[in-house]
Amino acid sequence: xxxxxxxxxxxxxxxxDYVVLAADKQATYGTIKYNKEEKKIHPIADYMALATSGxxxxxxxxxxxxxxxxxxxxxxxxxxxxPRSIARYLSLILNSxxxxxxxVGLLLGGYKDGPYLASIDMxxxxxxxxxxxxxxxxxxxxxxxxxxxxxxxxKESEAVKLAVKAVEASRQLDIYSGGREPGIDVVVIDEKDxxxxxxxxxxxxxxxxxx
Numbered sequence: 062x063x064x065x066x067x068x069x070x071x072x073x074x075x076x077x078d079y080v081v082l083a084a085d086k087q088a089t090y091g092t093i094k095y096n097k098e099e100k101k102i103h104p105i106a107d108y109m110a111l112a113t114s115g116x117x118x119x120x121x122x123x124x125x126x127x128x129x130x131x132x133x134x135x136x137x138x139x140x141x142x143x144p145r146s147i148a149r150y151l152s153l154i155l156n157s158x159x160x161x162x163x164x165v166g167l168l169l170g171g172y173k174d175g176p177y178l179a180s181i182d183m184x185x186x187x188x189x190x191x192x193x194x195x196x197x198x199x200x201x202x203x204x205x206x207x208x209x210x211x212x213x214x215x216k217e218s219e220a221v222k223l224a225v226k227a228v229e230a231s232r233q234l235d236i237y238s239g240g241r242e243p244g245i246d247v248v249v250i251d252e253k254d255x256x257x258x259x260x261x262x263x264x265x266x267x268x269x270x271x272x
């Protein structure tokens with residue numbers, strides 16, 4: 062049977078000294094919502110994470126590829142590879158399989174000598190946005206919020222709130238984006254580490270959106 066685990070909203074925002082990734086938590090099979098606790102943001106190192114949309118199996122395989130590649134490059138180079146080099150490696154994988162593609166849309170966020178954010182499509186196209194990006198079936202709704210509310214020099218807390226607002230808009234308007242409350246995962250990447258926000262933190266942020 063053809064796998065149809067698809068539909069998602071993922072968002073990335075890059076600031077002066079951070080990257081924020083956010084994603085809904087619902088996985089679907091066609092129009093059936095079969096899992097409301099799906100993880101769509103995956104740490105691939107202690108300074109880098111991948112947000113995934115598309116087929117669950119394809120996303121999981123690519124995540125494992127990258128985890129192994131980062132470890133191998135650390136040994137080969139004697140240092141941590143840059144997020145940009147990992148984005149280019151991922152681009153090569155996706156482009157080399159474009160006739161039997163991985164059905165994914167990806168956001169790679171990392172921090173090494175500064176914040177890095179890339180949007181990567183299923184054919185290996187890489188876009189490095191200056192400020193923000195979105196992927197998945199809920200992308201139009203998320204981008205509408207980002208384009209309306211984004212301001213230069215956002216503080217980290219403001220970027221987190223905006224990312225939550227963008228994904229929540231998609232959860233309300235896109236039937237393929239959702240998840241059990243709070244229904245959103247948020248990761249902050251900075252020079253220290255990759256940190257998931259607790260559910261309680263996300264819930265508090267969502268409550269402020271209703272005021």
